[in-house]
Amino acid sequence: MECLFGITGNGFTLLAADTISARSIVVMKATEDKSRQLNAHTVMLYTGEPGDTVNFAEYIQRNIKLYGIKNGIELSPKATATFTRRQLADSLRSRHPYSVNLIIGGYDAKKGQPELYWIDYLGAMASLPFCAQGYGAYFCTSLMDRYYTKDMNVEEAKKLMGMCIQELKTRFIVNMPKFNIKLVDKDGVHDVEL
Template identity: 50%
Template sequence: MAETSFGITGKGYVIIASDTTSARSIIKMKTDEDKIKTLSPHLLMSYSGEPGDTVQFAEYVERNIRLYQIRNLYALRPSAAASWIRRALATSLRTRKAYAVNLLVGGYDTASHDPHLYWIDYFGTMTEVPFAAHGYGAYFALSLLDRYHDPEATLEEGLATLKRCINEVAQRLVIDPGKYKVKVVDKDGIREVEV
């Protein structure tokens, strides 16, 4: 699968980008798929992997985090949400119905006023990172992110770094993922931006 997703943190924000192509083998099914779930007012999750698993797991996570918010009258902070998601993925790994899903979880902690980005793979491995990528695009983008990422970058500078990654993947990858959906989360909440 030629799925690609990126995550970048900066001064008070997290950018999550994911391609919009839904494909199976050599067949492109859709070109307008939104692979970024809004989990709470300040929390996003990008998912990639097996088509059935991704949608089912993303909806399972979305509804459980929403249920937590309804029961407790406040939303989970990004670190707690990422830990819960990692545990749910790790628990499924030990069953006959394991989810084959790779995730980027990004959020803005309204209590500490810090952005957080978590990289989670289908084995239930999780780590907090300043930038991340999943899919074939990661082979080309991680070196660019390593070179150009600045934790004090403005949103415009972060989007410029993301654009470099998208252009590099389009130029170097045999199958161009096409369009990307880009969402930003900061103190004001979640919004979609154009790149």
């Protein structure tokens, strides 16, 4: 019942994740943070089986941090997404596969452009201008397709994200009262409100 969204715009990536942790018909926690900041310009959103998601997210976060310390450079969002996809694909071919779906978004400081990657539990990866994971994709992908423009500013992207969240509140049977929203630009990662 989880929902993740990502939108790229003119010099930024906007990411949103619901805060509900549920099992079957029971809400376990309403303040779950389903994001991890991987480095100064990259954020990963995750959804899936509760134990797998946190374990995998922390594993990726710590390995990206270790790479930065050992080599003295920050990985780009593309390099981070490629490393993450490889780890997910390798786990799929082991005895302990992770059941995790991801969105990795960020700002590539060298290229000066935003990047957004959709990765599923089978290790498939796609670079997209906007994307959704979870049940929110059924309701909001068409909305993003209709109203997305390549050179959106931050306010236009926030408006589109707000439309997606409102669509979920209107049409989805499950109540999604709160979303954590992160903006990644040349200055780093910021928490924002719609």
